[in-house]
Amino acid sequence: MSSFTTLLALVVMGLVVLVLIRGLFNMLKGTDANRSNQLMQLRVLLQAIAIALIMLTLWLTGGGR
Numbered sequence: 443m444s445s446f447t448t449l450l451a452l453v454v455m456g457l458v459v460l461v462l463i464r465g466l467f468n469m470l471k472g473t474d475a476n477r478s479n480q481l482m483q484l485r486v487l488l489q490a491i492a493i494a495l496i497m498l499t500l501w502l503t504g505g506g507r
Contacts, residue, residue, distance in 0.1 A: 444502040451495035454488055461485045 465481035468474065 444499055447495055447499040447502060451492055451499060454492040454495060458485055458488045458492060461488060 461481055461484050465478055465485060468481060469478045
């Protein structure tokens, strides 16, 4: 189970990076501020999910004890 949560956390962290880059490029183009805002909100949500998965993985593995 812990390897599954580790893999899932890595996938979500990759999604965070992709959304961050896409949001930055959208802001640099300066076309749609609403879309940039939505992408940054999605990034924050994905970061929260990634943190929760990391904490779950640490809890399942005993926190490195």
